[in-house]
Amino acid sequence: MGQTNLTGKIPSTIGNLSVLRDFSVYFTNLHGSIPNEMGKLKTITRLDLTLNSLSGKVPSVLYNLSNIREISFTGNGLIGRLPPTLGDDFPLLRLGYFGLNDFTGGVPPTLSNTSGLLAIDFVGNKLEGTVPEGISRLQNLFYLGLGTNNLGSGEDNDLDFIGSLANLSSLRILSIESNNFGGLIPASIGNLSNKLEQLDLGSNKIYGNIPMELGNLVNLINLGIKNNKLSGDLPTSLGNLQMLGELDLSNNRLDGSIPLFFGNLSILNTLILNDNQLKGQIPSTLRYCSRLQSLSLHNNRLSGSIPGEILGGLYDLLTLKLYGNSFSGRFPKEVGNLDKLSMLDISKNKFSGELPNELGKCVMIEILKMGENNFSGNIPLSFSSLRTARVIDLSCNILTGNIPLELQALSNLQVLNLSFNQLEGEVPFKGPFANLSAIYLLDNKRLCGGLSQLGLPRCFKRQGRQLISTKAAIGIAVSLFVCLLFAVLLVYLLRRKGSNTTVLSIPSMKSGSFQRLTYKELSKATNEFSTRNLIGVGGFGLVYKGVLEEDKNLIAVKVMTLATPGAAKSFIAECKVLSRVRHRNLLQILSYCSGLDFKGNEFMALVFELMPNGNLDTWLHVSKNLKLTQRLEIAIDVASALDYLHHDSEPQVVHCDLKPSNVLLDSDMVAHVGDFGLAKLVQGTVADDTSKGQSSTFAVRGTVGYVPPEYGMGGNVSTQGDVYSYGILLLEMITGKRPTDVMFKDDINLHTLCSYAVSKSSPMEILDLHLVDQTDVKFNRKEIESIGEQILQESAVGMLEIGIACSAENPNERIDIRHALNALHKIKAKLFQFN
Template identity: 45%
Template sequence: MMKNISFRFHCSYPIFTCIALCLCLTSLRFPSVAALSSGNETDRQALLAFRDSITEDPLGVISSWNSTIHFCEWAGVSCSNQHPGRVTVLNLESKKLAGTIPPHLGNLSFLRGINLRVNSFRGTIPQELGLLSRLRYLNLSQNAFQGEIPSNLSYCSNLQVIDLNYNNLVGEIPDELSVLSMEKLTGFGISVNNLTGNIPIWLGNASSLIKLSMGENNFQGSIPTELGRLSNLQLLQIAGNNISGMVPPSIYNLSSLLYLDIGDNRLYGRIPLDIGFTLPNLLGLYVGQNQFTGLLPVSLSNASELLDINFAFNKFTGTMPPKLGSLKGLERFTVTSNLLGTGEAEDFSFLTSLTNCSNLKLLDIGFNNFTGELPASIGNLSTTLEYLVAGTNQISGSIPEGITNLLGLTMLVITKNSLKGEIPASVGKLEKLVDLRLFDNKISGAIPASLGNITQLRRLYLHTNNLSGNIPPSLGNCRQLELLRLFSNNLTGFIPKEVGSLSSITLSFNLAHNSLTGPLPTEIGNMSKLTELDVSNNKLSGEIPSTIAKCLMLERLDLEGNLFGGRIPPALSILNSLQFFDLSRNNLLGQIPAFLQNFSLLQNLNLSFNNFEGEVPQGGIFRNTSAFSVVGNQKLCGGIKNSGLPACEIPVAKKTGTSLAVKIAIPVAISCVILLACSIGYLCRRKRPERIPSTMLPVDEQFRKISYAELLQATNGFSSSNLIGEGSYGSVYKGILGSDGTAVAVKVIKLTEKGAAKSFMAECNALRSIRHRNLIKIITTCSSIDSKGDDFKALIFEFMPNGSLEEWLHLSKGEQENSRSLSLVQRLSIAINVASALEYLHHHSQAAIIHGDLKPSNILIDHHMTAHVGDFGLARFLSDSQPTSSEIQTRSTGIRGTVGYVAPEYGMGSKASMQGDVYSFGILLLEMFTGRRPTDSIFNDSLNLHQFSKMALPERVTEIVEPSVLLEVGGNDDRVMGKVKTEECLVAVLTIGVSCSKESSGERMDMRDVVAELCMIRNKVFTE
């Protein structure tokens, strides 16, 4: 599509030139005094068009562009001295502007520079910028531009700098840019976009190029050898792509290079040992996260200006380069996650050399094979050193006393080694330390009380050592401590109240597997935001403090293997965030509290080997025998059928002597009660009106009333930290409701939005009459007045801890790093859940209901990964789905629903129908398995998600599905069969998706058939 536009523009370019020439001749023949005094009218009109395209101007920069002053004096505008009234520079960097670039800028024919860096411009970059033949630099970085790079920039023959970094551009670099006058190009930046393809070979013709930045895109292939011709290049940055192969030797001969960043790719081979001689001016060398092998370059010391060296996450071997101390300005040096080290005592000799680097801030040698003791000279490293990381090596000996001279340290990590001896008492001098990690060693002795002097300490990891003695109360001085892990040591004594009351601890308080005694301090309740409390396998006694109930964020509570007695405190009933709860191997007694079955997030409950008695609850987690354990409690009974417990005895009333008067009185009384009941029943039948079924009552009459104040408290004042979603008509907050601490989702209706009130009523009408396991469960509603006196309406739903399907299908970059994805089995199961919900709405509810807005963000996932369809704001009963005249008029300006998921017939005025929901489901199903939104940038007028999937059936399905789905291909013994089953499943599922999303509504499947076929696929593929 873009190529066609380019072609048309090329053909018409001579015409534009002729017209411009004619206009120039006309102005010469008929000059005007007004034109001479006011400057060039064409330039003024172009600037006015730019002004009108601005939608946000908080600093008032553009709003000052008015007729009271000449446009050459407008903010950000510069004009030529030789050609009065002709604009030469437009510089509006960092002005917080938003809007688009109008094509009229192409009329500023004398323009030499455009700088709109760091604003919020959006839309596409207009092709008309190609008219600016005098343009030398174009900087549109750090905006929100979309679309492709305009090919017509090739006409800007004087361009020297192109900087498009940090936008949302897509596609490939246009081949047309190769016609630029490359000898003038000094900068080319397009990093952090979505560009694909190979690195263009023609860039090698830009002999004067100084900066080439193409990082964080989707480039593939190899690095072109031709880039080695860029003799003036100072920065080469292509990190964060999918580039593979070996680095061409010509790159290492670019003697002008100051920064070489080729990290986070798939490059392999060896780094030349003489790189320091061929690139003597290097300031930064970044080759991390590749597959390089061999020795580290011995010539690094020759590049004496080096500030930053990153060789991390490769396969380098051997010793560290000698004479690193020659790099006097070195600030950061990281070789983590390699195979460095020889097993000899000299492995750490390089540390002595680094003591000459007086500016060193970061030294990371972790995850290697360095062997031996840390030299005493480590204490002579620069006091500017902030990060010292040496974890996961083969370090022996003790921690050098001199390490406490490194007063600038904020992080010290020497984990998973073989350190012995004690922690130096002088460690308290490291007052800037924020993170101290010494776990998984053989360190002995007591925990130094001087740690309490490090008041900025946030994370302390000393677990899995041989530490002994008491926990120093001085740790209570570390009032910023977020995490304390001391488990798996030999610690004794009480848990100090000073430590137990640290409200700053939120991530973990883990003292497990020690020999601690005494009670668990009641002050533990001060840790109100704590998520993990583990004091298991100690000798703690007394009762479980009820103050633990104040730790409302607790997800893991482990008290196993202690001497706790008494009953489980009823106050703990509000800990609804618990996922793991272990009270096993204690001396607890009484009945198992019924509130445990209300913990909807609980996945593991262990109450074994205590003295509990009575009946075991049957709800919640107690329905799943693999999720809880009560063995070793001899007096328990009941539970679900397959619990293995004896049935509970029914108590029998004790027989006592009964007098004759009582024997006579009882039958008489019973007879009187029966007679009275019959009389009342007769009267009621005559006068009682017809009873209204509960399902026909408004939602807020079926459930208990709830006030605005209760919701305000439950959501922490509708805090932004509780906000979990936002839509056109409402914002959704997480809340903790009532004395039982039920986790809920509160949808607050935006009543100021047009149509919001109608959406609220539609949702109420739909929800009051439906009940299904795969539909979102409503708890209650609220219709009240808020604190400002305005109307307030909200719907309160069961909270879904795993968010929406949208969040699982389209992860953010940070989440992708954590590799969270849906498996093939999970995707199929969710598809069946959603299909079952639609089948119920269409064919089994009291009146057929059309959902009207099925999409991933409206499908919520519970803690069992079961899907629930929600958001019935556009739902309609089939009986009243015929559009009203006002609705028909509305459709001329917009379609109800979400673009990409709305059935095509809705755009032509058709009424809402079951087939419309089927279409949305079909698109959703294709999106779930291909990983592509229906609005993906690859789709245009001639291609959509339906056609994209249809063309791949059946042979090419593996080419279009989400890559993580293909990981499920069985074990080692039946990998081929597993692959066949996977492909069969994908073909069958995509066939259903294509069938449901056909353009003709009459050709789409019925949801009853969809459910049946999806279940058949699941049974065939995963049970055979």
């Protein structure tokens, strides 16, 4: 009776079915506890309770069902200690899934007595202790899942058990990530089965060198050891892993150079080596990795020039991140061969020469960041071909000449940063140049024209060598002088009036939680708000990264652009909301600042914890390498945040601007909802309008595509509005299509497209192709592999259905966010059983 609308509890009369052999009720809506009477089912061989809402302890009598061959408790709310006698209780067990519950205790040492065991999964519990060596006797085991627990002590010798797994000749998947395993990776890891395809040791406390013996695992497809403390060189033996598709060694302390052997890994798809201490040049042999789609080498100590032959050979490259190194010389023109490239970030290096004209051939590019280098010359006219570009950052270079008028055709451009160059001439005023929040032109002293709000001087047309009107120029100069004199007098009178007049009322931040910082402290933390520390721009301000001097914590400082209408009110709104809410999936505010800068100007800033992995929008539309499981985890994180804001926060909070760019990701890819500048506090049924005094459009303003239709018709702010935005976000995560995509017009939008596809039983046709490409579940039995692929498809479709239910046009027809969250948890449990 799996995958039905079955509800209620498991009846105690189930015990009367004395010859029952198979009881399968996975992915239904059962709740309550497991009845003791199930202990009477002496003939049962298969018990599948996956993805329900069962709770409480597993009755001890169930462990007397010695004929059990397949059992799954995955994805419930079960508690209690796993019995150490589990292997003796189920001597015939072949498939055992206990993941995604709250089981405690240790890995049962008696598992070694289940000689026919094929797969055992304890992922996502609270298990502690060590891994028993007796598991080495399970000759048929192909999957061992111990990830996301509390195993290990964080000390030396935690991984010694790996040597005992050498006898598991059928092992294909070994997952021990996100635990407390410490110490060195033992050399005995090279003795594991040569059939091993997936090995994940990430997010532990492992240190020391990567052992040469790892190169013996010649059939590895995925290898992940990220977020540890590995050091030393990359061993040359890794060049033996010619089946490797994904290698992630990011966020360690690896040094030395990038070895030549990467040229041997011809089917490598993803290479992630960022946030280490690698030095030297990029080896030219990397050009032989012709299937490479994602290359992340940022935040290392790499230097030298980029050989054109490398870029010329990586035809399938989608993402190239080289920022935060010391590369120099001209950037190779061969970049024009990368016609699939969607993200190029080479900022914060020492590149020089002219911007390559060939970049105009990269017509699929969405993010182009080349700031903080030494590029010179003009902006190429070919950049007008980058019609899909959303971000172009050429700031902090030595660019000269005019801004090409042809750039007005870039209709998708959301950020064009040309600040801190030597550009001159007239600023265009159409296309992206008509959006003040999209263009940044600071410190280009010879620019003129453009929208009047930019505050640039007028451009004077010339006739021969004479200005058309010298008298007009003199008149303008006199007028400006008079205005300046009046402004100085006005400022003097206002300051003389003193501080008794409070223009803005800032909500109190409890001193026990938020220490108010000074402008001086924030200026020092961000190196005087250096453009080199600029990491983001928004409608109401600029975001800088920094380091607090006192505790050395990495921070993000959001400095409000007070000249922008609504910026001050947005600051107050964020203060008002963030002073009241606490949740692991909300962006944590650390402090704030409201006062005057060194020049006596009003200054407002919010200080947050730094999110190293940026925002969801970039991962969906630029990197495009989020797996389905990662998208599901992020969807659950965001729904959890909304569930807290809507149901557990006092007072209730409505976010009002939920979208992918406001979903930030920490170092472990945990999602945090941020930007509460438009949020509303709800007392009873009345929204506390934090933007009081603003127009009604500000009160309901969000982002086109994510704003619920009732807001556009004057409807009140409500939690149902947030649910609509969440539904659109969820559909975007699965389809890879923005709600503002050019394909949507007339009565067709993202919601109707997905609804039609599901109703016509053709949802697979609208799934994000990158999502499908990265579903790489593999098992050693064909029938289980088929089941795994089916569950992947069912999971994606299930997420589509939830998104459709959340984004119904009528607010009364939308499901509650808590309902959506529960449904996502069920999908997760089902998916993780086979992933």
